[in-house]
Amino acid sequence: MILRSTTAALSAGFLAFSVAPSMAVTEISWWHAMTGANNEVVETLSKEFNESQSEYKVTPVFKGTYPETLNAGIAAFRANQTPHIIQVFDVGTGVMMAAEGAVKPVAEILSMGGGTFDKSQYLPGIVSYYSRPDGTMLSFPYNSSSPILYYNKDIFEKAGLDASNPPKTWPEVFEAARAIKSSGAAACGYTSTWLTWIGLENFSAWNNLQYGTNENGLAGTDVELTFNSEAHVRHFQNIADLAKDEVFRYGGRTSEAKQLFLSGECGIMTESSGGLGDIVKAGMNYGIGQMPYYPDLEGAPQNTIPGGASLWVFGGHDEAEYEGVAAFFQFLSQVEIQQRLHQVSGYLPVTLAAYEATKASGFYDENPGRETPITQMMGKEPTANSKGIRLINMPQVRDIQNEEFEKMLAGQQTAKQALDNAVERGNAAIQEALGN
């Protein structure tokens, strides 16, 4: 452990040396966690920015998975060798936010270099997630996604279901899933990636249920978890029952379940809109629907909350370098850039103008369902339950939830026990992380 942080510190030091002055251009380092097609986007964007002007040069550095990138950033901070920009995944938001003094709010950065920062041009659902309780935008939303429902049209037809009409509510999803299984159209009816992010966090927001006190942590760090309400228990018991009958198949803690859908083993899946690329590539006959909800719950469907990652700026750098960061963020906010990012990757556009432009271009008419993740997030004014979820130690709380879910799906405990345990252990972990 020590060894790893030392290496990270060493490499950070090396990086700082290798980009040392002697040139007129101001170097901006950007640590990120994007792989494959998304990594190409990062490279292209940096290249385009560097070619568009001669004052600044952005150097992207791949730092591994999301947690690895965050750890590299933390190690670099401890060694006083921070990059300018670091990409941090959604659940790391609370960690970064707690590090006051280590980071520089993006709102401050964007109003530097002569620019003015107008928060209203960004998508409100995304901005509120990355803002402090007083409304100051802390990080730049780079890649945001929202969970949606995917279904296999061929399997639907084989099972005698209406392939042009995806199930809209959870009872309908469960019914369709059972029909898929019992008709033999597929080995499994329903699966889901990210039971934490989709099944619990977005489930709460979408059905207007409280996840934790203090506006799910957005209003303050001292949060008491409350995701073991009757409605939560009912939902997870339904899934546990489906798992027992092998109608629901568990794929893993993150996005592994996508394989089950791609291989045609499962007919319905809830997954991030960012997962669309792989499904398109597989060439399957798929359809997209909005996230299911429980019709008897008051206020449902409310709105979904964003996942993905945002760009944070470390403190302690030169004024000139911050101006370069500001220029880069202004570059990223341009309508054409955002529009392209959205259409290529399945991630959401960050600015309203990019959304409007995509709409006007007829992209959504040609690609039905692609607007769903945005309308889901923007459909309604967010409530205290649906602005987002922020915990000082979200990765740990998700781990706890996953462990309890796995025991539940293995039939070792009921949904009530699983959620009660997760709340109790989660609360203890939050208090420990707060230093109490």
Added chain:
Amino acid sequence: MSPRVVFPNRMLPYLLLAPQLAITLVFFYWPASQALYQSVLREDPFGLASRYVGLDNFRRVLADPNYINSIEVTAIFSVATAALAMSTALLLAVMADKVIRGRGIYRTLMIWPYAVAPAIAGMLWLFMFNPTMGTFAYMLRATGYNWDPLLNGPQAMTLVIAAAAWKQISYNFLFFVAGLQAIPKTLIEAAAIDGAGETKRFWTIVFPLLAPTTFFLLVVNTVYAFFDTFGIIHAVTGGGPGKSTETLVYKVYNDGFVNLLFGSSAAQSVILMVIVIAMTAVQFRYVEKKVHYG
């Protein structure tokens, strides 16, 4: 008294030792002292605020039922991995010793898996046995067996033990083959003439004479199961399902690098250090006495 080498220059021996000492200092004593230091602190991930908490981190760790669980998991995992890797390697070594034609090829093939990095070995086994995409998993399920290591703890444990043992068999095989070659053929031939069967010869002559090798491998395999299997567990199960494959080392990583609880993680690594030192001491103190070095 054993014969001693005497250096004419007083400084020379220290100079010769210096590189090794420097490496030990930089890669062991320095990190170990940092771990000790961090284990009595509690601080936020960025180290912005840290305070001295004495032995509180240790108290919390030892009172944590999950920590007790990971001790159990480690015990099961280590014993099973070492036993499986050593017994299989011994069997293969004895068999390979009998082969006359093409023994070189056999031996080379047996050694190959050792060159595979733990994380890659983990991925190989994962690809074969992952319920969502594995070929063998598909075949197992086709026979009607409910193979699901994603949710079934014992199955996940079996999978990581098999992967970890598979990787270590080559190493053990190599040492057993060398050990077997060192056993004088005359002893075995004499026993054969006296009418001892193959099994009898193995247990009364070969196995006792292999004891030094076996003891050495026991130490190495235990250390391997404790520390070098992290990559395999990380790739195959990530400590799940639940916490059923979370070994002590994996927990140190998880609490430190995922949960960002550096104090608790450091305390755990200190405890781990004590356990390993104690275990090695016990092995040398008691088990070695039973070893006959011929």
